[in-house]
Amino acid sequence: MLTKRVIPCLDVARGRVVRGVKFSADKDAGDPIELARRYNAEGADELVFYDITASHEGRGLFLDLLEQCARELFIPLCAGGGLATVDDLHATLRSGADKTSINSAAVRTPDLINDGARRFGSQCIVLSIDALRTVEPDGRRWWQVHVNGGRKATGIDAVAWAVEGVQRGAGELVLNSIDADGTREGYDLDLLRTVSSRVEVPVVASGGAGTLAHFTEAFDLGNAHAVLAASVFHYGVFSVPQVKGHLRAHGLPVRL
């Protein structure tokens, strides 16, 4: 049986891992290479390496760091942040990533998903979606896709965008709840469940993990395939083995 994956996420800015709260960086959380080594040794199922500044000037440094991290890892590595062209995806894969995570650029140019999947295979194309709960004056509730690090509303329905992204060739979805990010109040389970029921590809829960119960909920109630978390791991609130032990105690298959 496929195990439930636990994925630490390194949000990197100017060569350091930073902690994000509701999508803005506020605190230093350590050295990316040191953390990569630690998570590999602790039994993380995968690692995400995310360039949150995503500035053009920072790209060289980012790829260099990515390459150094990749050397420490014998688990899958997904990298993203500001990737906008097929050439960006190629450079990221060449630097040692197994998958690329695309977000804002895919909203602006949806063909990036198709082109990336055709060139590198769907398994290399992870569509990352930043979604904010939105309530209309008439009471209608929906999740709205945001871009540019969660700062800009697009008017696009996140569930419809997830379905379209998969049709275009995305091999995995990461659902980042802007409401929950960094709050440690739990994943957005409604969003996870809604999207999981509509797509065939794995769905990764992101944003909001704060207690061990939040991880089990993402699988049991959100039907996620994997859970991603950042600050709770970096600051040692939980270790990866602790989370996996908790999942196993709740009858979920994990790799220990």
Added chain:
Amino acid sequence: MMRTDAIAIVDYGAGNLRSVVHAVAHAGLQAVVTDDPAVIRNAPGVILPGVGAAADTMANLRSRDLVGVVHDVIAASTPFLGVCMGMQALFTVSEEGGRHGCLDAFPGTVRRFSPGLSIPHMGWNRVHQVRPHPIWDGIDDGAHFYFVHSYFVDPGDETIVIGATDYGVRFPAVIARGSVVATQCHPEKSAAPGLRLYANFGRIVRGTLPSGVPASEEVA
């Protein structure tokens, strides 16, 4: 050309070989990344990695004149390790994106997982050691390996399967016959058990581990 000590990692232009190179080096093996048929023919061991689609893989192998080379090194009983697409390509035909003839080193068809499952089969799954083989040395039966694929091998001869994994169906995770071992999973992304598998392959290449199971021990 002189015979060298370096295992040949076949580079047919299919994506990123870096993780295979890192894992092989970490496992203490000396290796060279090459698409030179002469280097591959003379190597003491050959690794055929691969990600991507079957049709592209075969087109790339053909355009680099590597189809005959792969057949020759297998016929010469050179220790050979196929990984992921490098396993699927060894079979007769792949149904990925139509029907594409593959290397046909072993009879079998590469099929897509049934609808209703989450596809790709992406993540860590157990590999059950259904037949003994030296490549398993030091690896726990049922150890988790990392997979990412949408198609699996349906072999014509079930007795080549040495490792099996369950995902809707029970499919071959590792096959072996003669000097060939091939894995559907990615040992280079499978932490300690994966590195051990590469190390064992290195020992097979050096001759410190047998390349197969003696006939008397074969499970019928």
